[in-house]
Amino acid sequence: MTALQPLAPSAGRQPRLLVPQPAGGESPAAYLATGGYPAAPAPDRIIERTAAAGLRGRGGAGFPTAVKLRTLRDAPARGVVVANGEEGEPGSVKDRWLLRHRPHTVLDGIRLAAHATGATHAYVYLSDRPAADSVRRALAARPPSVPVRIVLTEHTYVAGEESAVVRRIDGGPALPTAKPPRPYESGVGGAPTLVANVETLARLALLVAHPESAEAVASTYLVTLSGGEEPPVLGEVPRGTHLKELADLVGRGDCSAALLGGLFGGLYGHGWDGLRLDPDELGDAGGALGCGAIRFLGPEDCPVGRAADAAGYLADQSARQCGVCVSGTRALAATLTAVARGTGGEEDVDKLRRWSLGLPGRGACGLLDAAARIAGTLLRHFPDRVLAHQGTGCASCRTAGPPDGSRLTVDVP
Numbered sequence: 443m444t445a446l447q448p449l450a451p452s453a454g455r456q457p458r459l460l461v462p463q464p465a466g467g468e469s470p471a472a473y474l475a476t477g478g479y480p481a482a483p484a485p486d487r488i489i490e491r492t493a494a495a496g497l498r499g500r501g502g503a504g505f506p507t508a509v510k511l512r513t514l515r516d517a518p519a520r521g522v523v524v525a526n527g528e529e530g531e532p533g534s535v536k537d538r539w540l541l542r543h544r545p546h547t548v549l550d551g552i553r554l555a556a557h558a559t560g561a562t563h564a565y566v567y568l569s570d571r572p573a574a575d576s577v578r579r580a581l582a583a584r585p586p587s588v589p590v591r592i593v594l595t596e597h598t599y600v601a602g603e604e605s606a607v608v609r610r611i612d613g614g615p616a617l618p619t620a621k622p623p624r625p626y627e628s629g630v631g632g633a634p635t636l637v638a639n640v641e642t643l644a645r646l647a648l649l650v651a652h653p654e655s656a657e658a659v660a661s662t663y664l665v666t667l668s669g670g671e672e673p674p675v676l677g678e679v680p681r682g683t684h685l686k687e688l689a690d691l692v693g694r695g696d697c698s699a700a701l702l703g704g705l706f707g708g709l710y711g712h713g714w715d716g717l718r719l720d721p722d723e724l725g726d727a728g729g730a731l732g733c734g735a736i737r738f739l740g741p742e743d744c745p746v747g748r749a750a751d752a753a754g755y756l757a758d759q760s761a762r763q764c765g766v767c768v769s770g771t772r773a774l775a776a777t778l779t780a781v782a783r784g785t786g787g788e789e790d791v792d793k794l795r796r797w798s799l800g801l802p803g804r805g806a807c808g809l810l811d812a813a814a815r816i817a818g819t820l821l822r823h824f825p826d827r828v829l830a831h832q833g834t835g836c837a838s839c840r841t842a843g844p845p846d847g848s849r850l851t852v853d854v855p
């Protein structure tokens with residue numbers, strides 16, 4: 443597996459998350475020297491500043507952070523903050539990178555979120571051992587003003603889903619539960635709980651420390667880019683960056699398609715290079731930015747085969763709780779594999795079309811939606827490629843072996 447290259451194009455003088463750190467990670471002194479751990483503004487001021495900057499969550503859903511903070515502040519009981527560092531998308535590394543290399547920035551974000559909401563204590567939730575060690579060292583080097591506990595989980599696609607996070611912290615398995623209640627209503631130990639992605643919290647820390655750059659901080663994204671001839675890249679880029687520019691960063695100037703949001707945002711073919719890194723724009727185009735992981739496919743990558751890889755990975759990762767997901771994801775993956783190999787017929791393509799429309803929203807978490815979106819976007823963007831597979835498959839799919847999610851995985855630098 444290739445190494446990653448931290449990169450921060452076009453960031454100018456604005457405060458950034460992705461700056462090289464010494465071996466052993468960020469020290470409290472170094473973080474303080476950049477304006478970190480400032481005196482906390484009044485709770486309302488933090489929330490107003492977050493709202494004015496337009497900060498949105500970076501775990502996948504993109505929900506406005508100020509709304510979450512306000513909801514917890516106004517809850518009838520005092521709440522809990524959880525820094526969610528469990529990134530399940532196989533093509534994303536940003537959260538583990540932050541926890542390994544910028545633990546004080548994340549802990550500062552926790553401190554400010556707890557101050558803004560009146561939370562009594564906090565958790566850092568993750569599966570990555572080096573990241574846990576880094577956070578442990580940071581907590582020892584500068585004890586936090588709010589009690590923070592580290593909770594380790596297993597690494598699965600669904601372990602970072604917010605209800606799975608709460609269930610695991612409460613001592614159960616890291617599996618999603620039916621909603622409602624949402625964690626902000628009844629979360630850890632029954633208390634109202636803010637489950638926030640670690641990049642979101644790190645950006646909260648930056649925008650409080652650097653109010654003059656708050657909007658720029660809130661409209662900048664960590665992205666994991668992969669699929670090219672160059673090693674994968676962890677980058678920090680402004681909203682509105684053209685995906686074509688991002689493809690060039692990993693040596694994929696010949697890109698013909700893109701897999702967005704990790705596996706959550708679907709496949710894009712013709713016209714992908716006109717898209718920009720913008721959650722609203724990608725949503726309007728029928729996809730999702732998700733956690734900011736983008737895999738670029740070149741001419742040698744068959745989109746049908748990559749869709750089968752993605753669906754096979756998701757079927758393996760199904761928590762097998764919801765009947766519709768157990769049967770639906772597995773059937774969808776098997777059918778996509780048959781289509782890729784050329785053993786599927788028109789009736790299989792019809793099934794994929796039906797499932798892509800009928801399955802979303804029927805599971806307790808987004809895994810089923812991701813599988814359905816993969817199938818739906820494949821059919822929408824690559825109808826000719828799907829048709830061309832009937833009877834023989836393509837040379838790449840015939841020799842590719844079983845669906846393999848590891849082809850879509852990236853290692854942490």
Ligand code: SF4
Pocket residue numbers: 600617618759760761762763764765767768804805806807808809810
């Ligand atoms: S939708 Fe699938 S992965 Fe999600 S909770 Fe249900 S069974 Fe588990």
